Amino acid sequence: MTPLGLYQPGTSVLHRAAAGHKFLALLALAVLIFVVHSPVWLGVTALAVTLGYPVARVSPRRCLQLVRLLVPVLGLVFAAQWWLVGFDSAAVVCLRLLVTLGAANLFTLTTRVDDLVTAVERGLRPTRRFGVRPERLGLLVGLTLQAVAALSMIAGQTREAQRARSAERSLPAFAVPFLIRTLRHADELGEALAARGVDDD
Amino acid sequence: MSEARNTSISQSSGRALPAADLARTVVFAAFIAVLGLFPGFYLGGAAVPIVLQNTGPLLAGSILGARRGGAAVLLFLALVALGLPLLSGGRGGLAVFAGPSGGFLIGYVFSAVVVGLIVQRATPRPGLLVLLLANVAGVAVDYLVGIPYWAAFTGDLRVAAIQSLVFVPGDAAKLVLVSLVAAAVHRAVPTVPAASPRTAED
Amino acid sequence: MIEFEGIGHRYGEHAVLDDVTLRLTEQRVAFVGANGSGKSTLARMINGLVHPTGGRVLVDGVDPARQGRAVRNRVGFVFTNPDSQIVMPTAGEDVAFSLRKKGLSRAERERRASGMLARYGLAGYEEHPAHQLSGGQKQLLALCSMLVLEPDVLVCDEPTTLLDLRNKRRFVELLEQLPQQIVLVTHDLDLLGNFDRVVVLDEGRVAADDLPEPALEHYRKLIS
Numbered sequence: 001m002t003p004l005g006l007y008q009p010g011t012s013v014l015h016r017a018a019a020g021h022k023f024l025a026l027l028a029l030a031v032l033i034f035v036v037h038s039p040v041w042l043g044v045t046a047l048a049v050t051l052g053y054p055v056a057r058v059s060p061r062r063c064l065q066l067v068r069l070l071v072p073v074l075g076l077v078f079a080a081q082w083w084l085v086g087f088d089s090a091a092v093v094c095l096r097l098l099v100t101l102g103a104a105n106l107f108t109l110t111t112r113v114d115d116l117v118t119a120v121e122r123g124l125r126p127t128r129r130f131g132v133r134p135e136r137l138g139l140l141v142g143l144t145l146q147a148v149a150a151l152s153m154i155a156g157q158t159r160e161a162q163r164a165r166s167a168e169r170s171l172p173a174f175a176v177p178f179l180i181r182t183l184r185h186a187d188e189l190g191e192a193l194a195a196r197g198v199d200d201d
Numbered sequence: 202m203s204e205a206r207n208t209s210i211s212q213s214s215g216r217a218l219p220a221a222d223l224a225r226t227v228v229f230a231a232f233i234a235v236l237g238l239f240p241g242f243y244l245g246g247a248a249v250p251i252v253l254q255n256t257g258p259l260l261a262g263s264i265l266g267a268r269r270g271g272a273a274v275l276l277f278l279a280l281v282a283l284g285l286p287l288l289s290g291g292r293g294g295l296a297v298f299a300g301p302s303g304g305f306l307i308g309y310v311f312s313a314v315v316v317g318l319i320v321q322r323a324t325p326r327p328g329l330l331v332l333l334l335a336n337v338a339g340v341a342v343d344y345l346v347g348i349p350y351w352a353a354f355t356g357d358l359r360v361a362a363i364q365s366l367v368f369v370p371g372d373a374a375k376l377v378l379v380s381l382v383a384a385a386v387h388r389a390v391p392t393v394p395a396a397s398p399r400t401a402e403d
Numbered sequence: 404m405i406e407f408e409g410i411g412h413r414y415g416e417h418a419v420l421d422d423v424t425l426r427l428t429e430q431r432v433a434f435v436g437a438n439g440s441g442k443s444t445l446a447r448m449i450n451g452l453v454h455p456t457g458g459r460v461l462v463d464g465v466d467p468a469r470q471g472r473a474v475r476n477r478v479g480f481v482f483t484n485p486d487s488q489i490v491m492p493t494a495g496e497d498v499a500f501s502l503r504k505k506g507l508s509r510a511e512r513e514r515r516a517s518g519m520l521a522r523y524g525l526a527g528y529e530e531h532p533a534h535q536l537s538g539g540q541k542q543l544l545a546l547c548s549m550l551v552l553e554p555d556v557l558v559c560d561e562p563t564t565l566l567d568l569r570n571k572r573r574f575v576e577l578l579e580q581l582p583q584q585i586v587l588v589t590h591d592l593d594l595l596g597n598f599d600r601v602v603v604l605d606e607g608r609v610a611a612d613d614l615p616e617p618a619l620e621h622y623r624k625l626i627s
Contacts, residue, residue, distance in 0.1 A: 006284050006285070006286050006293050006294050007284055026295065030299075034353065069292075073300060073301065077301060077355075077364075080360075080364050081355060081360065084357075084360045084363065084364075085355075085357060085360060089355070089356065089357075092356075093354055093355050093356070096354055097299070097300065097301075097354060100296075100299035100300075101296045101299050101300055102296075104294060104295035104296035104298070104299045105294060105295075105296040107294070107295055108284040108293070108294025108295055108296065109294075111284065113283050113284050113285060116283050116284065117283065120283075137279075139500070139503070140227065140276060140279075141280060141283065141285075142490075142491045142492055142496055142500075143223075143227045143490055143491065144227050144230050144231050144234075144276060144277075144280060145231075145280075145285075145492045146489065146490055146491050146492045146497075146533065146534070147227050147228045147230070147231030148231040148234050148235060148287070149492065149532065149533070149534040150231075150486050150487065150534060151228070151231050151232055151234075151235045152235055152238065153486070153534065155235050155238070155239075171253075171378060171382075172378070172381055172382050172385065175256075175378075175382045176382055176385045176386060176389070179232075179260070179264065179382065179386045180386060180389055180390055182228060182229070182232050183225075183228075183264070183386075183390055185228055185486075185487050186221075186224045186225045186227075186228035186229070187221070187224070188482065188484060188487035188488070189224040189227070189228060189487050189488075189490065190220050190221035190222075190223070190224035190225065191220075191221075191452055191482065192482055192487060192488035192490060193220040193223060193224055193490060194220035194221070194452055195450060195452060195475065195479075195480035195482075195488075196490070196500065196501055196548070196549075197472070197475050197476070197501075197504065198219065198220040198223060199219050199220045199471070199472075
């Protein structure tokens with residue numbers, strides 16, 4: 001559906017596993033790490049998650065990106081927690097973070113957005129009796145991505161207009177006209193959707 | 202869907218057409234995503250930069266009201282969770298909900314709803330004071346969700362609350378900015394929270 | 404056949420249309436008039452996007468205010484701004500979006516969408532990001548997304564206003580070749596030579612209703 005996305009193409013076991021199963025495994029892992037309080041076992045879990053990266057053949061560049069994102073967060077949390085509570089607590093909290101962030105990120109890297117949408121649509125089917133229409137998720141994703149493209153263009157034009165009036169540094173001078181044009185776009189899109197029978201669904 | 206309700210897209214009373222509703226929700230979710238493309242702004246000597254995107258949920262509530270504003274934020278977060286890099290800095294995926302700020306992201310939905318509920322009470326259109334009040338409440342609700350969520354990791358509510366203090370200066374600047382912008386938009390487009398009576402432009 | 408019977412419309416205190424009665428049987432009809440003359444509002448009534456506050460509209464005997472769904476199945480609508488009527492990220496998905504309720508398989512929807520794109524000069528653009536198309540191509544895509552539903556009537560509200568001269572001409576020539584009944588709202592008077600009927604609206608009333616030449620002459624006098 002979209003070239004956009006954090007998915008990294010591949011053929012590993014983790015790539016081939018069904019999106020629904022991977023998601024359930026992720027949930028189980030999340031529960032597990034809140035039940036386990038032993039730093040040793042949390043450390044083992046963290047190691048297992050880390051091993052998932054070479055298994056999925058995640059590119060070194062992506063891994064480095066992740067490390068650069070994780071280290072400051074973990075460092076900050078560790079320092080604050082050590083200072084406020086103690087070393088053991090700091091270790092447990094950081095290991096928990098490492099496991100959840102690492103596993104969730106691995107999930108996103110190895111799961112195509114399309115497959116995930118299909119899995120969610122299927123998984124949420126029982127909610128239909130409450131009036132939810134999960135089968136529309138795919139359409140919503142498409143509609144929103146197209147709206148992102150349209151609004152990016154509008155944002156660019158608003159920015160140029162702002163420059164032309166040399167009000168570059170004023171945030172409201174950008175935000176107000178951008179919002180007004182956003183709302184107008186929404187009105188026009190609403191009419192277009194109505195003309196294409198969305199009200200008649 | 203009953204046809205009787207659709208008496209007119211231009212009728213000011215009654216509900217807007219579902220298509221108009223859907224369009225506003227979708228476009229505002231996209232609006233929040235587009236805000237993420239802009240770098241942070243330093244406002245009024247605040248030490249922490251305002252990530253423009255963080256104003257999105259408050260703006261959604263301030264401008265669309267509780268139902269559509271909340272739905273727009275929920276849709277935006279769903280897209281992020283699906284793995285689209287729509288959070289500022291090109292982040293996305295489930296991992297962003299796992300870190301210290303994950304609860305604050307989830308809290309955004311409640312922020313938008315609470316802001317919307319308060320703003321909707323102001324008729325015919327909300328003034329600056331109402332908007333400020335609504336956005337203070339909206340930010341507070343975000344903390345009410347975000348802090349316990351983070352406490353689940355740290356195991357200590359007090360510690361989580363202290364650590365969350367770093368967000369306070371930025372959020373204070375942010376809610377003033379949102380209120381000013383929303384007040385201006387309501388002045389310019391006075392029909393915003395209602396069913397959007399519109400004239401076919403010809 | 405499209406019938407307007409004593410149509411009136413007001414937004415609050417402001418009357419946009421006043422006692423308009425028309426029977427449109429010709430295949431190519433144009434509405435012209437100044438800004439605020441009510442022509443876009445009148446066009447929107449044909450597929451029930453706007454409902455009249457007085458009188459009634461009938462499309463082949465069906466009232467869009469009562470049976471909107473039935474009418475929208477037969478009336479396509481092309482808007483002025485292509486950027487806000489393309490709803491999905493790629494050209495193929497946008498055309499396929501129209502077919503979502505036809506009970507077709509995904510493969511069949513894609514096949515029909517490709518066929519439609521190919522017929523209007525957009526072959527091979529199925530996967531192309533819609534927002535990267537040129538203005539003329541976007542308007543063609545909007546047309547494809549409507550025609551794929553095989554409507555009987557196609558209403559176009561100033562579809563050429565944002566196009567350059569060459570694309571304006573191409574678009575109107577294309578409209579003239581369609582088997583559908585066309586109702587074109589426009590400011591581009593030069594493009595109406597081959598139309599069967601031109602209705603001039605002024606301040607919510609029909610000011611002239613004739614063949615293109617006399618009607619447009621009347622309109623030019625009106626605005627000068």
